[in-house]
Amino acid sequence: MYDLIIIGAGPAGITASVYAARKRINLLVITNDIGGQAALSGDIENYTGYQFISGPELAQKFEEHMRQYKIPVKENEEVVEVKKQGEKILVKTNKEEYEARSVIIASGKRSRELGVPGEKEFKNKGLTYCATCDGPLFSGKDVAVIGGGNSALDAALQLIKIAKRVYVINNTSGLGGDAIMRSKVEEAENVTILNNSKVTAILGEKMVKAIKINKDGQDETLSLEGVFVEAGLIPNSDFVKDVERNVWGEIKIDSRNQTSNAGIFAAGDVTHISEKQIIIAAGEGSKACLSAFKYLARHNFR
């Protein structure tokens, strides 16, 4: 029986784990990967203390900090169910079952799929959800970024330096996201922004060869070799049924990161907090751990 299980090792989960280790809580971290979305972002210019750092570098620094405390981490393990049973919380993964007195859910978000014909067929055959991971494969090629928010801008900014031409396919009348990133994308010579445009199909043979779009009601086909889907994110919260969630599936928490079920805390992008950023997720992770610590003390678990 662990005092605390932390699910996820993105900025929220890693920060929670560092705080927990320093409180000498008997803990376990279970996670699919280390770094979460932070490891996927390109240039980070808004994490205090670093005027500039790449996503993979910041994720590595987070990991080094966590490893310094010799925190037990079950990596490449996916939580499939979290259930309260009396005062115990059962955490079931694709490999094992664990028990804890408290849990912090810091499982973040994942990319939303487009749901168009050809998407599944060409996944990893020219279609990808990660510009940081796969961008270099498209050197000198024509590519499309699907989306118009910060993630799409981040992907476009990475691809501008690699690809020949970058089409940004945005289904609203203008790009969203941060003004600084937007103007960098708009000013790039090898970018074509197509507003009011919706992707309707991904086409190809063995690999992607084109996409079909509908722009202002007209169908068009764009020949290209890479598709980067940046069409928003959905919370990884399906594995926990007995906590309150909002209409988007985000876990509802109070100001102390407590969910509707005592002993189950949540932090970061998976929650309904209004902004999704690395520094916010990290701060929320620390708060969630301190609340879990008080919960354990109040229930004489420590």
Ligand SMILES: Cc1cc2nc3c(=O)[nH]c(=O)nc-3n(C[C@H](O)[C@H](O)[C@H](O)COP(=O)(O)OP(=O)(O)OC[C@H]3O[C@@H](n4cnc5c(N)ncnc54)[C@H](O)[C@@H]3O)c2cc1C
């Ligand atoms: C392309 C991109 C660029 C970005 N750029 C910036 C930026 O410049 N500045 C900024 O502040 N923010 C940026 N963000 C947002 C930022 O990365 C997130 O807000 C932050 O990473 C959220 O942290 P988190 O710990 O809540 O979740 P995540 O980072 O999503 O981490 C979730 C963790 O949970 C694990 N997990 C998920 N489900 C399970 C499960 N069932 N079982 C076990 N483990 C699970 C994952 O493997 C991961 O380790 C960017 C995001 C993206 C996608």
